[in-house]
Amino acid sequence: MTTTIESESGQPIELKSRELAGVLAWLLPGLGHAYQGRWAKAGLYFVCLMGLYVHGAYLGSQSGPDGVGAARVVYFEGLNFNRLAFFCQFGIGVPAWPAVIQHLRVSGGSKPLWNGFMAPPAKADAPYARDPDLPLAIRASGGDLHARLHRFFELGTVYTMIAGLLNILAIYDACCGPVFPAKNEESESEVEGKSAAA
Amino acid sequence: MPPIAQINDLWFALPPIVVVSLVYAASRHEDAGPLLRHAVRAALWIVGFMAAIFVVLELLLRAV
Numbered sequence: 001m002t003t004t005i006e007s008e009s010g011q012p013i014e015l016k017s018r019e020l021a022g023v024l025a026w027l028l029p030g031l032g033h034a035y036q037g038r039w040a041k042a043g044l045y046f047v048c049l050m051g052l053y054v055h056g057a058y059l060g061s062q063s064g065p066d067g068v069g070a071a072r073v074v075y076f077e078g079l080n081f082n083r084l085a086f087f088c089q090f091g092i093g094v095p096a097w098p099a100v101i102q103h104l105r106v107s108g109g110s111k112p113l114w115n116g117f118m119a120p121p122a123k124a125d126a127p128y129a130r131d132p133d134l135p136l137a138i139r140a141s142g143g144d145l146h147a148r149l150h151r152f153f154e155l156g157t158v159y160t161m162i163a164g165l166l167n168i169l170a171i172y173d174a175c176c177g178p179v180f181p182a183k184n185e186e187s188e189s190e191v192e193g194k195s196a197a198a
Numbered sequence: 199m200p201p202i203a204q205i206n207d208l209w210f211a212l213p214p215i216v217v218v219s220l221v222y223a224a225s226r227h228e229d230a231g232p233l234l235r236h237a238v239r240a241a242l243w244i245v246g247f248m249a250a251i252f253v254v255l256e257l258l259l260r261a262v
Contacts, residue, residue, distance in 0.1 A: 051217070
């Protein structure tokens with residue numbers, strides 16, 4: 001069912017299927033808005049949220065043969081609440097799914113894929129954890145990640161968490177449209193603006 | 199030391215401030231004008247709040 005609301009300037013905003021728009025907005029920031037034809041907002045959400053998420057993943061990366069690999073701040077360790085940050089990062093949608101794939105693989109006893117990209121840190125009892133022939137990116141423990149990435153581990157974690165949480169606002173916007181400020185709130189800010197101008 | 203490690207830590211607050219302000223404003227407006235004005239106001243509030251926390255911490259540090 002198509003839903004249409006009005007913007008502040010009276011322009012119609014066609015939300016189309018709100019449920020589908022919400023799911024698309026979760027899958028990729030801005031995708032739900034692109035489906036609704038709200039291209040400016042789609043671009044804004046995509047650039048802002050993916051930019052912050054990719055920047056955070058970059059901060060949590062260390063390249064080179066002796067590096068810990070890419071995007072090591074986004075990882076999933078199952079539903080045991082060992083890595084609460086991932087529940088926020090998961091809000092970004094598909095860009096966080098490699099972490100789930102890595103978790104499923106590692107929990108099955110296999111080595112992580114993609115040179116450790118978004119892989120959880122190796123547990124001490126993992127069969128590949130003590131194999132010195134493997135690159136550090138595969139066998140890196142939690143201690144290795146902190147020792148190699150220093151404060152960028154926390155910075156990258158926070159960036160990606162913020163991106164995931166903010167996408168919830170974007171999902172709401174795709175489902176229901178913008179939450180226009182209350183009339184009195186808007187008029188207050190107009191009064192502030194006029195008094196500042198005077 | 200990689201170049202990014204030489205950046206003053208405060209600069210790392212800039213991307214989240216910009217993104218939080220823009221996304222929050224975008225969730226409240228559809229038109230570009232009000233959206234950008236709201237984003238600027240939100241960014242100033244965040245920076246002001248951070249500055250206030252900074253002053254409190256600085257005073258505590260000097261008092262210890």
